[in-house]
Amino acid sequence: MATDDTLQCQVEQLTCELKLSRQRSEQFEKAYNQLLFQFKQLQRSLFGRRSERYEDPDDPQGLLFESSEARDESSLEENDASPFDGDKDLDDAVSIAAYKRHKKTKKSFAEHLPRKEVVIPVSEQDKTCACGCQKNLVDYERHERLNYIPPVYEVIVELREKVACPKGCVGQIVIAPKPKHILPKGKFTESILAHLIVSKLDDRQPFYHLEKQFETRAGFSFPRQTMARTVIDCVTPPTTTEQFAKRRGHWLRHWGSGCHITPSS
Template sequence: MNVAVLHDEVERLKAELAQTQEALAQSEEARRRLESIVSDFQREKFGARSEKLSIEQYHLPLEDVEIAQGVLDAAHEKAQQIIKGRSDAGASHRRNRGHLPAHLPRVERIIEPQSRLCPCGCGEMARIGEDVSERLDVVPAQLRVLVTRRPKYACRRCSGAVVQAHAPEHVVPGGLPTEALIAQVIVAKFGDHLPFYRQAEIYARQGIRLDRATLGNWAGRACFHLKPIADRMRQHLAAADRLFMDETTAPVLDPGRGKVRKGFFWAIASDDRGHAGQGPPIVLFHYAPGRNGEHAERFLQGFRGQFLQVDAYEGYDRLTRLERPQGPWRLIHCWAHLRRRFVKLARNTKSPIAEAAIRQIAALYAIEATVRGTAPQLRLAARREHSAPIIAALKPWFEKQLSMISSGSRLAEDIRYGLAHWEGLTRFLDDGRLELDTNPVENAIRPICLTRKNALFAGHEVGAENWALLSSLVATCKLNDVNPVAYIAETLDAIINGHPQSGVEDLMPWRFRKSSIPNP
C-alpha cells in the first residue's frame, strides 16, 4: 500500500473521528440540558414557597423536559449511527408506541431496492417477505365552500306559479359558517382551550380572514339556540339523589373601569358510574359574581337530591339548614382534600405522622378500587367489612396525635381539619352510592381552568354565562364519550330545522350516536 493510499485512509479516519466526537458532544449537551430542566422543575415544585410555580404552570416545564428528552434521543441515535454504521443503527430502535387505530385510513408506499438483480449474475431475485412499519401522518384541516343551489321551475304553457325549494335555516342567516364550522369553533375554545384570536390566526394561514369578534358572534348565536338543551340537563340534575358541587374563579372584565374582577364558575355534576347507576353523567356550569353560599343555594333551587358531595368550603354549610320537603342537604366531604394536606406536609417536612395518615387513607382507596363500578349493595358491604375498621381506628389515632404535638403546627391544623369534618368524611359508610371524594366534579371543572388560563378573562357577565353553558355541553359530551363537534353540529342543525320543543330529550348528549373515535 503506497503512501498516498495510507494518507487518504488516515484522513478518512480523522474525519470519522471528528464527526463522532461532534455527535457525542451534541448528545452530552442535550443530556446536560435535560438535567438542568429537571433540576429547575424540582426546585420550583418542592423548593421554597417563594420560588414555586402556580399549579397551572407545572405543565410548562414538563413540556420542556419532553422536548429536551427528544433532543437527547436524536443526538444519541445519531452518535450510534456514526459509531456502529448506518446499516444496523435502526434495528435496536424499532418500536411502536401503541397500536394505531384501525379506523384511520391507510396510505401505502412501497420502497423497492435500486436493483433486484442478483449481484452474482444469477438474474432477478424473488420476493421472500417484507418489513412493514406504520407511522402517524397528518393532512391539515381542509376548509371547503358549501355551495347551495335552489333551482326555480315554471310552466312553459302559462304564467302560473314558480316553484322553488325553501332556503334552509342557518344559525347565522346569510352568513359564512355552516353549523359544523360553528361547532368546531365552539369546541376549539371550550374543549381545546384555544381562544378566538388564536383560532383566527389558524384560519388566516389558510387565507380565511376572520376576526375574533366574528367567531364570538357565531358562538353566541349557537348559545341562544342551545339553551333549551342546558335547561333540560338541569332538570335531569334536579332529579338526582346525589350530586357533586365545586367552584373555581372566573375573571370578568368590569365595564367602565377597564379592570378585571373576580367571579366564579359553579359546577354541579352527577356521575353514577362508580356504583353502576343507570343515570347519564352530566356536568352543568353556572356563573356567579361571588362565592357566597347563597349562590349555591340559588343554583340548587328546586333540586330534589339528598346528598351533596363537596369540599370543606364553609359556604356550603348553609345548605344543611335549608327547609325543604326532602329535608336539608346532607354534605359528604372529600377524602382527597384531606389527603392532599398530608401529602404536602410530608413532602415539605418528612413528618412520619403525615406519612402514616397517607398510608391509612391509601388503604381506604385500595378498598374502593376493588368495588368500583359494582352495585351499591356490594360497595356498602365491602366498606362495612374493610373500611369501617380503618375509620374506627383512625379517629382516636388522630386525637392522640393532636394531644402530642404543638397546637400551632401545620400538622395540628390538618388533623383538626379532618376531625372537624369527620361526619361528612365518614358518611360513605352508610350508602353505597356515595364516593370518597369529589374527583368527578374536579375532573369536569379542570377544562374550565385551562380555558380561563388561555383566555385570561370573560368580556362581561353575560359572556361568562354563555361560556358556562357551552362548556357544560362540551364537558358532558366528553363524559359520555361523544364527539362534541359532531354532537353540536347535528344538534344545531336539528334545532334550526324545527325539532319540536317537546322532543328536546332526544337531543341530549348521552342519546347522541356514539363516536367511533374515543375522546381523550
C-alpha cells in the first residue's frame, strides 16, 4: 500500500510539472508572437510594405509573386479615389502639357580652347572607285579630342651684345642693357614665378610637394627654401637696402605668412 501511495504521489507531481511546463511554453509562444507582430509593424512603418528592405518572415517571396488581379484591384481603388469626386468642381482641374523628350546632343569643348586640325587622309587604294574614276573630296568626318601638353622646362641663356671700337678708343665699349624683370637679380623668369604663386596660393600646393614634383618629373633640384624666398621677394621689391631692412619683418609677418615653408611630414 505504501508503494502504491508513493507512486501515485509521484505521478501527480509529474502531471503538475507537465501542466506548468505547458503553461510556460504557451506563455512564451504568446510573448514571441506579440514581439514578432510589433517587429513587423515597426518594419512596415520604417520602410513600407513595398520597399526592398521589407521582407515578410512568414512569406518572404509573397511580394515577388503578387497576382496581377491584386494589382488591378489596387489600381482601380486608386482611380476610384479621384480628387474630382464629391462636390469638387471640374473647373479646378489643372491641365499639364505633354512632356516631350529632347534628343541628347553631343557637348563640345569650350569655345575659347585653341583648335588644331589634323587631316587624316584616305588610303590610295580607297581613292579609286570600282569603275576606275578618281574619287573627289566631299566633306570631313569631324571628331574632337581634348589634348594636354605637359609643361616644358628650359633654360634661357641671355647673350647681351658687347660692342667696341676697332681702333681701341677708351670708353667706347657698350653692352646691351639688361631686360626688365620683376626680380632683376633673380634666376627665374616671370612664368616660373607665376607658376609658384598660383600653385601655392590658388592650388593650395605646399612647397615641399612642388619640390618633389620638380625632382621626379623634371629631373632637377629646386629647394623649397628658394621657392619661399622668391615668392616673398615678389610682393613689393624695395628700392634701397634700408627699405629692405625695414620692410623685411613686415613682409614676413603679413605678406609672407601664406608663403612659408611647409615642412614635410
